Amino acid sequence: MAAASSSLSTSTVTEEELTLIVKWSGKEYTVRVCGDDSVGELKRRICELTNVLPKRQKLLYPKIGNKLADDSVLLSQLPLKSSLKMTMIGTVEDDLILDQEDSPEVVDDFELGQDEAVDIKDKEVNKQKLRRRIDQYKIELRNPCREGKKLLVLDIDYTLFDHRSTAENPLELMRPYLHEFLTAVYAEYDIIIWSATSMKWVELKMGQLGVLNNPNYKITALLDHLAMITVQSDSRGIFDCKPLGLIWALFPQFYNPGNTIMFDDLRRNFVMNPQNGLTIKPFRKAHANRDSDQELVKLTQYLLAIAELDDLSTLNHANWEFFAEDNTKRRRHA
Numbered sequence: 590m591a592a593a594s595s596s597l598s599t600s601t602v603t604e605e606e607l608t609l610i611v612k613w614s615g616k617e618y619t620v621r622v623c624g625d626d627s628v629g630e631l632k633r634r635i636c637e638l639t640n641v642l643p644k645r646q647k648l649l650y651p652k653i654g655n656k657l658a659d660d661s662v663l664l665s666q667l668p669l670k671s672s673l674k675m676t677m678i679g680t681v682e683d684d685l686i687l688d689q690e691d692s693p694e695v696v697d698d699f700e701l702g703q704d705e706a707v708d709i710k711d712k713e714v715n716k717q718k719l720r721r722r723i724d725q726y727k728i729e730l731r732n733p734c735r736e737g738k739k740l741l742v743l744d745i746d747y748t749l750f751d752h753r754s755t756a757e758n759p760l761e762l763m764r765p766y767l768h769e770f771l772t773a774v775y776a777e778y779d780i781i782i783w784s785a786t787s788m789k790w791v792e793l794k795m796g797q798l799g800v801l802n803n804p805n806y807k808i809t810a811l812l813d814h815l816a817m818i819t820v821q822s823d824s825r826g827i828f829d830c831k832p833l834g835l836i837w838a839l840f841p842q843f844y845n846p847g848n849t850i851m852f853d854d855l856r857r858n859f860v861m862n863p864q865n866g867l868t869i870k871p872f873r874k875a876h877a878n879r880d881s882d883q884e885l886v887k888l889t890q891y892l893l894a895i896a897e898l899d900d901l902s903t904l905n906h907a908n909w910e911f912f913a914e915d916n917t918k919r920r921r922h923a
């Protein structure tokens with residue numbers, strides 16, 4: 590009966606779990622992944638255990654050559670066996686400023702057709718990845734969830750902060766009206782910040798901007814790159830996204846598709862929950878734009894206007910600017 594069990598550990602495994610041993614710095618770590626995970630995903634799992642950032646990891650495995658250097662390769666495409674040990678070379682990054690400046694600039698946000706967006710979120714393989722993330726990721730609450738509040742999830746880079754410009758004081762790179770915005774929307778929304786970088790960077794940056802200890806609002810939680818999942822698109826290949834289903838599954842008594850909205854400058858981050866995403870105009874070139882950027886003022890009006898609705902997921906957030914205008918007019922004439 591157990592005769593076939595040895596074949597389970599070979600590359601034919603796709604949706605099955607694969608247990609790998611990773612040696613690093615004289616210790617061995619057990620990492621559970623799946624065949625349909627990418628190398629990038631494997632590196633995130635290793636990062637969870639070792640704190641070595643994925644981009645600092647070099648993975649060595651007999652007879653695989655440099656395929657482990659390509660983050661987009663799927664593990665099912667590699668001849669991995671559970672019995673063999675992988676070696677990781679890399680150091681924990683202490684220099685957080687380096688972390689910031691090394692992060693690759695993502696400017697080519699691509700359009701995913703409506704049909705394909707539906708495909709990606711409905712694909713069983715992606716739903717499974719989400720389920721595994723729900724099992725693995727722990728969200729640490731900085732402040733309690735509040736009953737009756739909606740949920741606002743915010744990206745950092747180019748949404749709240751221009752991470753590519755340099756300044757002596759990080760406050761110069763903060764999107765204008767950030768604190769006013771957070772203060773106003775906190776009346777109706779719990780606030781979660783979710784960045785595709787490391788938790789150290791999220792805490793450092795939000796701390797520097799004075800977001801974590803502001804007397805006028807509280808941040809419910811911070812999420813980092815480890816909470817993301819890698820999905821496959823037929824036309825765009827493999828990319829990472831931020832599945833809100835993770836938050837909904839961990840706090841079902843507070844948050845759901847009907848009361849959640851997420852701001853991100855990259856539309857593809859919403860691909861698992863397109864009805865909940867609002868693509869915000871990126872805040873770049875802070876020195877040139879910080880006197881004119883009004884996005885957070887306008888978005889405050891939108892968020893407060895829609896907070897009265899029972900179900901936010903019926904809205905088309907692409908039209909948010911018109912909604913705010915109509916609403917202002919309606920109120921003026923009321």
Ligand SMILES: [Mg+2]
Nearest residue numbers: 744746747854
């Ligand atoms: Mg961003």
